[in-house]
Amino acid sequence: MRKILVAYISRTGMTEKMGNFIAEGVRMAGHEAEIKKIAEIKTEKELKGFDGYIFGCPTYHRDMTSGMKTFLFLAQKANLTGKIGGAFCSYTHSGESGSMIYDTMQHVYKMDLADLGALNLKEHTIDTQEGIKACQDYGKAVAKKF
Numbered sequence: 001m002r003k004i005l006v007a008y009i010s011r012t013g014m015t016e017k018m019g020n021f022i023a024e025g026v027r028m029a030g031h032e033a034e035i036k037k038i039a040e041i042k043t044e045k046e047l048k049g050f051d052g053y054i055f056g057c058p059t060y061h062r063d064m065t066s067g068m069k070t071f072l073f074l075a076q077k078a079n080l081t082g083k084i085g086g087a088f089c090s091y092t093h094s095g096e097s098g099s100m101i102y103d104t105m106q107h108v109y110k111m112d113l114a115d116l117g118a119l120n121l122k123e124h125t126i127d128t129q130e131g132i133k134a135c136q137d138y139g140k141a142v143a144k145k146f
Contacts, residue, residue: 002143002146004026004031005035006056007038007041015088022088026142041071056087056098057101060097068097080109090120
């Protein structure tokens with residue numbers, strides 16, 4: 001069994017819900033998922049011991065939050081090269097942050113990411129049957145990379 005960290009930032013609780021549903025998908029695929037707010041992760045050493053990483057952030061003003069940007073610099077110090085990963089975001093008008101995180105993981109960190117790209121969901125769909133399934137399927141897809 002592999003261990004995947006689902007780390008996120010959430011202002012309204014919707015990205016947190018996505019993270020929890022994604023973690024369910026990881027568990028459905030037979031792996032362990034630990035979910036954490038990025039604010040709880042203070043050093044790159046706290047990112048050690050995981051086999052995979054899924055990072056999430058809402059999109060505000062067509063950008064990721066400053067907290068996620070700071071976290072990504074911290075994560076870069078953890079040397080995640082070759083690790084399995086994925087990214088997700090919630091949004092109301094545009095959904096750029098998921099792709100920005102995914103691109104950072106792919107091109108800067110050189111991680112082995114889920115072929116689905118980033119999971120981007122409009123906030124009003126997250127609590128629907130389709131939204132929950134999309135999140136769980138994304139968690140399963142990342143977990144199946146092992």
